[in-house]
Amino acid sequence: MIQTNKNFTKRHIAINYLKFLMSRVVGTVVDTGVLWILSTHIFKSYVGIYFISPTISFEFAVVSNFFFSYFWIWRRRISTKSIKTFFTRFIAFNLASIIGFVIKMSLLLLLARMFGWNVVYCNIVALLISGIINFILAEFTVFRKKPQIIATVNDMGELENINH
Numbered sequence: 001m002i003q004t005n006k007n008f009t010k011r012h013i014a015i016n017y018l019k020f021l022m023s024r025v026v027g028t029v030v031d032t033g034v035l036w037i038l039s040t041h042i043f044k045s046y047v048g049i050y051f052i053s054p055t056i057s058f059e060f061a062v063v064s065n066f067f068f069s070y071f072w073i074w075r076r077r078i079s080t081k082s083i084k085t086f087f088t089r090f091i092a093f094n095l096a097s098i099i100g101f102v103i104k105m106s107l108l109l110l111l112a113r114m115f116g117w118n119v120v121y122c123n124i125v126a127l128l129i130s131g132i133i134n135f136i137l138a139e140f141t142v143f144r145k146k147p148q149i150i151a152t153v154n155d156m157g158e159l160e161n162i163n164h
Contacts, residue, residue, distance in 0.1 A: 013139065016073055020135050023068030028127055031061035032120060039119055049119055050112065054105060057123075062097045065134075066090055074143035089142060096137035104130040 038053035070078070070089060078085060107126035111117055 016139060017135060019073045020069075020138070021131075023065060023073060024127075024131055024134075026068065027061040027065040028124070030064045031057045031127065032123060033057075034060045035123055036120055050109065051105075054108060054119070054123060055101075058097075058101050058104070062094055065097070066093045069093065069138055069143065074138070077143050077145050092142045093138065096142050097134060099137065100130040100134040103133060 034057035035053050038056055039049045043049050043053055066089075070086065070093075078089070104123075104126040107129055108119070108122045111122040111125055112119065115122075
């Protein structure tokens with residue numbers, strides 16, 4: 001029985017990772033599109049192109065990625081759906097994404113300096129690498145599965161609030 005649970009857990013993580021990858025393709029398109037618009041048409045300075053544009057495009061992608069994560073990838077792990085849990089998880093997701101962003105920006109700047117590539121190409125390579133870290137943080141921190149006893153107690157607490 002323990003082996004079955006391990007296989008289920010591995011399969012579940014693999015399925016979540018595939019969903020994560022699919023959703024992040026959309027996030028990457030959002031990130032890259034916004035970055036291209038900002039770095040090509042809005043900002044002309046080095047700071048605007050290599051710092052401000054990626055920061056703004058990153059936040060657009062975070063919002064897109066959070067919606068996929070909350071409503072599709074890890075929706076079954078959210079036992080209580082309310083405005084409070086939505087925004088609490090969004091803040092946690094955003095903080096976890098900032099860790100990935102710092103890694104992404106470091107890689108983006110390193111690649112640009114080492115190879116002289118266009119910011120869009122540096123961004124795509126950096127996103128591929130930092131994406132693994134983002135998945136780990138989302139799977140095991142932001143949307144971690146609660147132990148069954150905690151989920152049951154939370155559900156019982158919700159039922160108690162219905163009578164009041």
